[in-house]
Amino acid sequence: MAGTAERIRQLKAERNAVILAHNYTSPEVQDIADLVGDSLGLSIAASRTDAEVIVFCGVSFMGETAKILSPEKTVLLPVPDAICDMAAMCSAEDLMKAREEHPDSVVVGYVNTTAEAKSHMDICCTSGNALKVVSSLAEDDEVLFVPDRNLGSYISKRLPDRRMVLWNGCCPIHDRITADDVRRVIEEHPGAPSMAHPECRTEVLDMVGFVGSTEDMLRFCRTSDADEFVIVTETGMRHRLESELPGKRFHFIESAVCEPMKRIGLDDIARCLDDMSGEVTLPADVITAAQNPVRRMTEMK
Ligand code: SF4
Helix, strand or coil: CHHHHHHHHHHHHHHCEEEEEECCCCHHHHHHCCEEECHHHHHHHHHHCCCCEEEEECCHHHHHHHHHHCCCCEEECCCCCCCCCCHHHCCHHHHHHHHHHCCCCEEEEECCCCHHHHCCCCEEECCCCHHHHHHCCCCCCCEEEECEHHHHHHHHHHCCCCCEEECCECCHHHHCCCHHHHHHHHHHCCCCCEEECCCCCHHHHCCCCEECCHHHHHHHHHHCCCCEEEEECCCCHHHHHHHHCCCCEEEECCCCCCHHHHCCCHHHHHHHHHHCCCECCCCHHHHHHHHHHHHHHHHCC
16 A cells, blocks of 8 residues: 555646545545545635646546536546536536526525536535625525525525525435434433534434534534534544544544545546546536536535
8 A cells, every 4th residue: 555655646646636535435545545525625725736747536516526626627536436426416407497487586506416417506515604605695586595405404404595496416424324323322322412414314414413514523522622523424434533623522423434535546536647547538518517516615614
Protein backbone atom coordinates (compact mmCIF):
# COMPACT_ATOMS: atom_id res chain seq x y z
CA MET A 1 0.00 0.00 0.00
CA ALA A 2 2.88 2.35 0.86
CA GLY A 3 4.20 1.72 -2.68
CA THR A 4 0.89 2.76 -4.23
CA ALA A 5 0.68 5.85 -2.05
CA GLU A 6 4.21 6.86 -3.08
CA ARG A 7 3.37 6.27 -6.75
CA ILE A 8 0.28 8.48 -6.40
CA ARG A 9 2.36 11.28 -4.89
CA GLN A 10 4.86 11.05 -7.78
CA LEU A 11 2.15 11.03 -10.45
CA LYS A 12 0.33 13.87 -8.74
CA ALA A 13 3.44 16.06 -8.99
CA GLU A 14 4.09 15.05 -12.62
CA ARG A 15 0.51 15.81 -13.65
CA ASN A 16 0.13 18.96 -11.53
CA ALA A 17 -2.91 17.34 -9.98
CA VAL A 18 -4.91 17.85 -6.84
CA ILE A 19 -6.77 15.00 -5.13
CA LEU A 20 -10.13 15.80 -3.55
CA ALA A 21 -11.99 13.20 -1.48
CA HIS A 22 -15.48 13.16 -0.07
CA ASN A 23 -16.04 12.51 3.64
CA TYR A 24 -17.66 9.14 2.80
CA THR A 25 -14.67 7.62 0.99
CA SER A 26 -12.54 4.99 2.73
CA PRO A 27 -9.77 5.98 5.19
CA GLU A 28 -6.84 5.29 2.84
CA VAL A 29 -8.40 7.50 0.18
CA GLN A 30 -9.01 10.32 2.67
CA ASP A 31 -5.41 10.02 3.86
CA ILE A 32 -3.90 10.43 0.38
CA ALA A 33 -6.16 13.37 -0.56
CA ASP A 34 -5.11 17.01 -0.51
CA LEU A 35 -8.53 17.98 0.76
CA VAL A 36 -11.34 15.99 2.35
CA GLY A 37 -14.76 17.54 2.71
CA ASP A 38 -18.44 17.65 1.86
CA SER A 39 -19.93 18.48 -1.53
CA LEU A 40 -19.96 22.22 -0.93
CA GLY A 41 -16.39 22.49 0.37
CA LEU A 42 -15.05 20.29 -2.41
CA SER A 43 -16.97 22.17 -5.10
CA ILE A 44 -15.51 25.45 -3.90
CA ALA A 45 -12.03 23.91 -3.77
CA ALA A 46 -12.46 22.58 -7.31
CA SER A 47 -13.40 26.03 -8.57
CA ARG A 48 -10.37 27.69 -6.95
CA THR A 49 -7.51 25.26 -7.45
CA ASP A 50 -4.52 26.15 -9.63
CA ALA A 51 -3.91 22.48 -10.46
CA GLU A 52 -4.40 21.41 -14.08
CA VAL A 53 -5.89 18.06 -13.12
CA ILE A 54 -8.53 17.38 -10.45
CA VAL A 55 -8.84 13.78 -9.26
CA PHE A 56 -12.25 13.64 -7.64
CA CYS A 57 -12.61 10.71 -5.24
CA GLY A 58 -16.35 10.53 -5.03
CA VAL A 59 -19.40 9.49 -7.01
CA SER A 60 -19.88 10.69 -10.59
CA PHE A 61 -22.04 13.76 -9.95
CA MET A 62 -19.20 15.21 -7.85
CA GLY A 63 -16.74 15.01 -10.73
CA GLU A 64 -19.36 16.52 -13.02
CA THR A 65 -19.89 19.41 -10.62
CA ALA A 66 -16.13 20.05 -10.56
CA LYS A 67 -16.12 20.05 -14.38
CA ILE A 68 -19.02 22.52 -14.49
CA LEU A 69 -17.10 24.86 -12.20
CA SER A 70 -13.72 24.39 -13.90
CA PRO A 71 -14.42 23.40 -17.53
CA GLU A 72 -10.85 24.23 -18.60
CA LYS A 73 -9.40 21.66 -16.21
CA THR A 74 -9.10 17.90 -16.61
CA VAL A 75 -11.33 16.19 -14.05
CA LEU A 76 -10.71 12.49 -13.44
CA LEU A 77 -12.96 10.04 -11.61
CA PRO A 78 -10.98 7.03 -10.29
CA VAL A 79 -14.14 4.86 -10.55
CA PRO A 80 -16.35 6.56 -13.16
CA ASP A 81 -19.24 4.12 -12.75
CA ALA A 82 -19.55 4.78 -9.00
CA ILE A 83 -22.93 6.46 -9.15
CA CYS A 84 -25.04 8.10 -6.43
CA ASP A 85 -28.38 6.29 -6.17
CA MET A 86 -30.16 9.51 -5.31
CA ALA A 87 -28.81 11.31 -8.39
CA ALA A 88 -30.20 8.47 -10.51
CA MET A 89 -33.70 9.25 -9.18
CA CYS A 90 -34.01 12.58 -11.02
CA SER A 91 -33.53 12.42 -14.78
CA ALA A 92 -33.32 15.56 -16.88
CA GLU A 93 -36.40 14.42 -18.83
CA ASP A 94 -38.51 14.00 -15.69
CA LEU A 95 -37.32 17.33 -14.38
CA MET A 96 -38.28 19.08 -17.64
CA LYS A 97 -41.74 17.54 -17.35
CA ALA A 98 -42.07 18.69 -13.75
CA ARG A 99 -41.05 22.20 -14.78
CA GLU A 100 -43.89 22.21 -17.29
CA GLU A 101 -46.32 21.12 -14.57
CA HIS A 102 -45.05 23.84 -12.21
CA PRO A 103 -44.17 26.67 -14.61
CA ASP A 104 -44.00 29.34 -11.91
CA SER A 105 -41.88 27.39 -9.45
CA VAL A 106 -38.24 28.10 -8.72
CA VAL A 107 -36.38 24.81 -9.15
CA VAL A 108 -33.96 24.26 -6.27
CA GLY A 109 -31.85 21.18 -6.88
CA TYR A 110 -29.67 19.32 -4.47
CA VAL A 111 -26.10 18.98 -5.72
CA ASN A 112 -26.60 15.19 -5.73
CA THR A 113 -27.91 15.26 -9.30
CA THR A 114 -26.48 14.72 -12.77
CA ALA A 115 -25.02 17.62 -14.76
CA GLU A 116 -27.87 17.30 -17.23
CA ALA A 117 -30.47 17.61 -14.46
CA LYS A 118 -28.58 20.62 -13.07
CA SER A 119 -28.86 22.31 -16.47
CA HIS A 120 -32.63 22.55 -15.82
CA MET A 121 -32.38 24.06 -12.33
CA ASP A 122 -32.55 27.65 -11.16
CA ILE A 123 -30.24 27.20 -8.19
CA CYS A 124 -28.39 24.28 -6.63
CA CYS A 125 -27.79 23.66 -2.96
CA THR A 126 -26.01 21.25 -0.65
CA SER A 127 -27.16 19.94 2.70
CA GLY A 128 -24.89 22.62 4.19
CA ASN A 129 -26.64 25.60 2.60
CA ALA A 130 -30.10 24.35 1.50
CA LEU A 131 -31.89 26.34 4.20
CA LYS A 132 -30.01 29.49 3.26
CA VAL A 133 -30.67 28.95 -0.45
CA VAL A 134 -34.43 28.47 -0.03
CA SER A 135 -34.61 31.37 2.47
CA SER A 136 -32.91 33.65 -0.06
CA LEU A 137 -35.76 33.33 -2.58
CA ALA A 138 -38.68 35.74 -2.77
CA GLU A 139 -41.23 34.85 -0.10
CA ASP A 140 -44.08 34.18 -2.50
CA ASP A 141 -42.02 31.97 -4.84
CA GLU A 142 -43.14 28.36 -4.91
CA VAL A 143 -40.15 26.01 -4.69
CA LEU A 144 -39.87 22.76 -6.61
CA PHE A 145 -37.25 20.94 -4.53
CA VAL A 146 -35.42 18.01 -6.11
CA PRO A 147 -34.59 15.18 -5.60
CA ASP A 148 -34.34 14.50 -1.82
CA ARG A 149 -37.75 14.42 -0.15
CA ASN A 150 -36.13 14.11 3.30
CA LEU A 151 -33.95 17.19 2.94
CA GLY A 152 -36.94 18.96 1.35
CA SER A 153 -39.20 18.03 4.29
CA TYR A 154 -36.58 19.24 6.75
CA ILE A 155 -36.38 22.63 4.98
CA SER A 156 -40.14 22.83 4.69
CA LYS A 157 -40.53 22.25 8.43
CA ARG A 158 -38.05 25.02 9.18
CA LEU A 159 -39.76 27.40 6.71
CA PRO A 160 -43.47 26.59 7.26
CA ASP A 161 -44.76 29.59 5.28
CA ARG A 162 -42.87 28.58 2.16
CA ARG A 163 -44.80 26.71 -0.56
CA MET A 164 -42.69 23.70 -1.49
CA VAL A 165 -43.29 20.85 -3.92
CA LEU A 166 -41.05 17.90 -3.08
CA TRP A 167 -39.62 15.39 -5.52
CA ASN A 168 -39.98 11.77 -4.41
CA GLY A 169 -36.30 10.81 -4.23
CA CYS A 170 -33.98 9.95 -1.37
CA CYS A 171 -30.58 8.64 -0.41
CA PRO A 172 -31.23 4.94 0.19
CA ILE A 173 -28.38 4.82 2.73
CA HIS A 174 -29.79 7.56 4.97
CA ASP A 175 -33.43 6.78 4.26
CA ARG A 176 -33.19 3.22 5.52
CA ILE A 177 -31.91 4.29 8.95
CA THR A 178 -34.84 3.71 11.31
CA ALA A 179 -35.88 5.40 14.53
CA ASP A 180 -35.14 2.08 16.30
CA ASP A 181 -31.56 2.09 14.95
CA VAL A 182 -31.06 5.58 16.31
CA ARG A 183 -32.74 4.84 19.66
CA ARG A 184 -30.46 1.85 20.17
CA VAL A 185 -27.23 3.77 19.62
CA ILE A 186 -28.42 6.71 21.73
CA GLU A 187 -29.34 4.35 24.58
CA GLU A 188 -25.95 2.63 24.34
CA HIS A 189 -24.20 5.98 24.82
CA PRO A 190 -26.29 7.99 27.27
CA GLY A 191 -25.27 11.61 27.54
CA ALA A 192 -23.43 11.69 24.20
CA PRO A 193 -24.70 14.56 22.00
CA SER A 194 -26.48 13.12 18.96
CA MET A 195 -26.67 14.49 15.45
CA ALA A 196 -28.05 13.41 12.06
CA HIS A 197 -27.73 14.31 8.41
CA PRO A 198 -30.86 15.93 6.88
CA GLU A 199 -31.03 13.14 4.27
CA CYS A 200 -32.50 11.03 7.10
CA ARG A 201 -36.23 10.63 7.63
CA THR A 202 -38.16 13.13 9.75
CA GLU A 203 -38.72 10.62 12.59
CA VAL A 204 -34.94 10.13 12.81
CA LEU A 205 -34.21 13.87 12.72
CA ASP A 206 -36.76 14.40 15.50
CA MET A 207 -34.75 12.11 17.80
CA VAL A 208 -31.39 13.88 17.69
CA GLY A 209 -30.15 17.09 19.24
CA PHE A 210 -28.59 18.55 16.10
CA VAL A 211 -29.22 18.30 12.34
CA GLY A 212 -26.57 19.31 9.83
CA SER A 213 -24.26 18.46 6.97
CA THR A 214 -21.09 16.48 7.61
CA GLU A 215 -19.09 19.72 7.89
CA ASP A 216 -21.66 21.09 10.35
CA MET A 217 -21.22 17.89 12.39
CA LEU A 218 -17.46 18.32 12.42
CA ARG A 219 -17.83 21.92 13.61
CA PHE A 220 -20.30 20.83 16.30
CA CYS A 221 -17.97 18.11 17.65
CA ARG A 222 -14.95 20.42 17.52
CA THR A 223 -16.58 23.12 19.62
CA SER A 224 -18.39 20.78 22.05
CA ASP A 225 -16.91 19.92 25.46
CA ALA A 226 -18.26 16.37 25.14
CA ASP A 227 -15.81 13.60 24.33
CA GLU A 228 -18.20 11.18 22.65
CA PHE A 229 -20.97 11.65 20.11
CA VAL A 230 -23.69 9.74 18.27
CA ILE A 231 -23.34 10.44 14.55
CA VAL A 232 -26.17 9.45 12.20
CA THR A 233 -24.73 9.55 8.70
CA GLU A 234 -22.57 7.42 6.41
CA THR A 235 -19.78 5.67 8.35
CA GLY A 236 -16.94 7.13 6.24
CA MET A 237 -17.33 10.27 8.32
CA ARG A 238 -15.81 8.46 11.32
CA HIS A 239 -12.30 8.62 9.84
CA ARG A 240 -12.59 12.34 9.16
CA LEU A 241 -13.82 13.00 12.70
CA GLU A 242 -11.19 10.78 14.33
CA SER A 243 -8.40 12.34 12.24
CA GLU A 244 -9.40 15.89 13.07
CA LEU A 245 -10.47 15.31 16.68
CA PRO A 246 -8.17 12.68 18.19
CA GLY A 247 -9.24 11.70 21.69
CA LYS A 248 -12.97 12.06 20.96
CA ARG A 249 -15.12 9.02 20.21
CA PHE A 250 -17.87 8.66 17.62
CA HIS A 251 -20.69 6.13 17.52
CA PHE A 252 -22.31 5.31 14.20
CA ILE A 253 -25.02 3.06 12.83
CA GLU A 254 -22.67 0.58 11.23
CA SER A 255 -25.01 -0.43 8.40
CA ALA A 256 -24.98 3.10 6.95
CA VAL A 257 -22.44 2.40 4.21
CA CYS A 258 -22.47 3.94 0.72
CA GLU A 259 -21.07 1.14 -1.41
CA PRO A 260 -20.28 3.30 -4.50
CA MET A 261 -18.07 5.56 -2.36
CA LYS A 262 -16.24 2.58 -0.91
CA ARG A 263 -15.39 1.20 -4.36
CA ILE A 264 -12.71 3.87 -4.79
CA GLY A 265 -9.27 2.61 -3.74
CA LEU A 266 -5.65 3.70 -4.03
CA ASP A 267 -5.08 1.52 -7.11
CA ASP A 268 -7.89 3.35 -8.91
CA ILE A 269 -6.37 6.72 -8.07
CA ALA A 270 -2.92 5.60 -9.25
CA ARG A 271 -4.34 4.16 -12.47
CA CYS A 272 -6.31 7.24 -13.47
CA LEU A 273 -3.33 9.51 -12.79
CA ASP A 274 -1.09 7.18 -14.76
CA ASP A 275 -3.20 6.76 -17.91
CA MET A 276 -5.49 9.80 -17.45
CA SER A 277 -8.54 7.55 -17.64
CA GLY A 278 -11.95 8.32 -16.18
CA GLU A 279 -12.03 11.84 -17.58
CA VAL A 280 -15.32 13.69 -17.09
CA THR A 281 -16.59 15.04 -20.40
CA LEU A 282 -19.79 17.03 -20.68
CA PRO A 283 -21.48 18.70 -23.65
CA ALA A 284 -20.67 22.42 -23.81
CA ASP A 285 -24.36 23.41 -23.68
CA VAL A 286 -24.89 21.36 -20.50
CA ILE A 287 -21.89 23.03 -18.85
CA THR A 288 -23.11 26.48 -19.83
CA ALA A 289 -26.67 25.86 -18.61
CA ALA A 290 -25.54 24.24 -15.34
CA GLN A 291 -22.94 26.88 -14.48
CA ASN A 292 -25.32 29.51 -13.19
CA PRO A 293 -27.21 27.29 -10.69
CA VAL A 294 -23.96 25.69 -9.49
CA ARG A 295 -22.13 29.01 -9.11
CA ARG A 296 -25.08 30.44 -7.18
CA MET A 297 -24.73 27.47 -4.82
CA THR A 298 -21.00 28.02 -4.18
CA GLU A 299 -21.58 31.72 -3.52
CA MET A 300 -24.00 30.89 -0.71
CA LYS A 301 -21.83 29.38 2.00
S1 SF4 B 1 -24.54 8.44 0.71
FE1 SF4 B 1 -26.45 8.54 -0.47
S2 SF4 B 1 -26.52 10.60 -1.33
FE2 SF4 B 1 -24.38 10.21 -0.66
S3 SF4 B 1 -23.39 9.43 -2.51
FE3 SF4 B 1 -24.12 7.64 -1.35
S4 SF4 B 1 -26.15 7.21 -2.26
FE4 SF4 B 1 -25.60 9.28 -2.89
